[in-house]
Amino acid sequence: MxxxxxxxxxxxxxxxxxxxxxxxxxxxxxxxxxxxRGDRKSSWWVVFLSVAATQASAITFLSTPGQGYSDGLGFVxxxxxxxxxxxxxxxxxxxxxxxxxxxxxxEYLEKRFDLKTRQITAFYFLIQRGMAAGLTIYAxxxxxSIALDISLDWIIFFxxxxxxxxxxxxxxxxxxxxxxxxxxxIFIGMIFTFVFVLFSLPQQVSLFDVVDIASxxxxxxxxxxxxxxxxxxxxxxxxLGGFFLSLSYFGTDQSQVQRYxxxxxxKDSRYGLxxxxxxxxxxxxxxxxxxxxxxxxFQFNKPPLFFNSVELGRLSESSLKKQVSILEHDADKIxxxxxxxxxxxxQGDKDEVAVRGAIESLNGEERSIRDEVRSLIKENNxxxxxxxxxxxxxxxxxxxxxxxxxxxxxxxxxxxxMSSTASEINSLASTTIVDFYxxxxxxxxxxxxxxxxxxxxxxxxxxxxxxxxxxASLFENLIQAVNIIGxxxxxxxLGVFLLAFSKWKINASAVFVAMLLSEIIVISLYFTQxxxxxxxxxxxxxxxxxxSLVLTLVSKFVLKLS
Numbered sequence: 001m002x003x004x005x006x007x008x009x010x011x012x013x014x015x016x017x018x019x020x021x022x023x024x025x026x027x028x029x030x031x032x033x034x035x036x037r038g039d040r041k042s043s044w045w046v047v048f049l050s051v052a053a054t055q056a057s058a059i060t061f062l063s064t065p066g067q068g069y070s071d072g073l074g075f076v077x078x079x080x081x082x083x084x085x086x087x088x089x090x091x092x093x094x095x096x097x098x099x100x101x102x103x104x105x106x107e108y109l110e111k112r113f114d115l116k117t118r119q120i121t122a123f124y125f126l127i128q129r130g131m132a133a134g135l136t137i138y139a140x141x142x143x144x145s146i147a148l149d150i151s152l153d154w155i156i157f158f159x160x161x162x163x164x165x166x167x168x169x170x171x172x173x174x175x176x177x178x179x180x181x182x183x184x185x186i187f188i189g190m191i192f193t194f195v196f197v198l199f200s201l202p203q204q205v206s207l208f209d210v211v212d213i214a215s216x217x218x219x220x221x222x223x224x225x226x227x228x229x230x231x232x233x234x235x236x237x238x239x240l241g242g243f244f245l246s247l248s249y250f251g252t253d254q255s256q257v258q259r260y261x262x263x264x265x266x267k268d269s270r271y272g273l274x275x276x277x278x279x280x281x282x283x284x285x286x287x288x289x290x291x292x293x294x295x296x297x298f299q300f301n302k303p304p305l306f307f308n309s310v311e312l313g314r315l316s317e318s319s320l321k322k323q324v325s326i327l328e329h330d331a332d333k334i335x336x337x338x339x340x341x342x343x344x345x346x347q348g349d350k351d352e353v354a355v356r357g358a359i360e361s362l363n364g365e366e367r368s369i370r371d372e373v374r375s376l377i378k379e380n381n382x383x384x385x386x387x388x389x390x391x392x393x394x395x396x397x398x399x400x401x402x403x404x405x406x407x408x409x410x411x412x413x414x415x416x417x418m419s420s421t422a423s424e425i426n427s428l429a430s431t432t433i434v435d436f437y438x439x440x441x442x443x444x445x446x447x448x449x450x451x452x453x454x455x456x457x458x459x460x461x462x463x464x465x466x467x468x469x470x471x472a473s474l475f476e477n478l479i480q481a482v483n484i485i486g487x488x489x490x491x492x493x494l495g496v497f498l499l500a501f502s503k504w505k506i507n508a509s510a511v512f513v514a515m516l517l518s519e520i521i522v523i524s525l526y527f528t529q530x531x532x533x534x535x536x537x538x539x540x541x542x543x544x545x546x547x548s549l550v551l552t553l554v555s556k557f558v559l560k561l562s
Contacts, residue, residue: 010407022178035171047272053179057420058140066392068291072219081243086277112500113508133424134468164462182415189412241534248494255427307388429457491540510551518543
């Protein structure tokens, strides 16, 4: 897997052009409004691309195809609640924020409740988004570490330092403007890859055959109507849990709120959000289907025993290499038999029922071989990560894509990482300055003072993200890891905002205590109960609302008795 000089040229020209463009246009930021809200001049399409780029990190484009390859299209159910949530945000939440003329979502809570409620909610945001910022750097760092054979820590330092630099200099304007070009690079790279894979299949295999072959291996099953709290991805967890996760993310997470607070009008804010509501599911389905397409590609081209080439290479050079050789021979036999059978099926020479049964049997044998390889990898290196989903896409890119296109895809991963990380660091700095520093420590300083303070906090949060990324280990799946972290906090955050938007007379201290108690309960449930993580968004929301109401009634009752 050698990256050519052409790939380096394409990569560096793409990345440096985007970054320097953003810095050059926005190198002078004199007011806090300009630095944190971009003077509220973003058009709807800038809001649309900025919102999309913030959500679609490198993890999305690196991990989702691997999810599609391994588990099929079912992951798309995760997003079913998102369009409904974004409609609610566009027409009910955005007008409240924009009308209040605020810099962060959490300012609104002090107007409705009190300072401690504002700051504990902002603190929850800083915890979960600070960790997520580290993961959005870590994901593409893995890609570049393997592709360029460079230390993971050096890649993290390079990516994190680069994005911190242009975010620090240009503020929100630089983030939003560079995201527009970054999304263009990402879409071009993914579309070119899709076309390349499709035309790399055997000539007699059409797109309809791809769907048929994927169906035989149960990769096209998109809907699961079972109401099972233990299942991560069902229609119900997507509609309910996904709705509350998306409502909290788009409606209360400063990394997203800051994107549409920069719109030049409420109309532009709404249009940008609604464009995301319409296009998000088709985009995710396309990326998942790209993973399914790569799965079909490997039905006709032998897949590696393990997609993490570094660990597989170590195993092949170890004392266990004889066992690896035997497993490789068995996998070759399975591949040849499966390929021959599928080609006959495509040409109409085989019955679907017979083929489905045979393919299921062969796939089962292949899974057993891969499980044995994982066991050998663990035996050879107990510290090794044996889940290789997140290496599937990059393994395919580096081995099969032509020179130039590899550089474009690497640039797409870097762009996705920088766009989402920039939004996160920008919003973390904004929340720290507006909700804590300016509100509680330095309330009467000049505009220039707060701009400098915001830049310092941008630098510190960038350093934190790099440190967290350096110590992060590969989760079961990176895209799941980000959503799990969010799900543990988003419910409580959403609950307090729903109370703030309601007309109920809620005791502010009751809300504060409810926020603490609900988070303790949610985290306890996560570590002790086998509940799909999406449900924690609903559980956390309900807990905050119910506990706030109960504690408010109790406090009123106690006051009456006294």
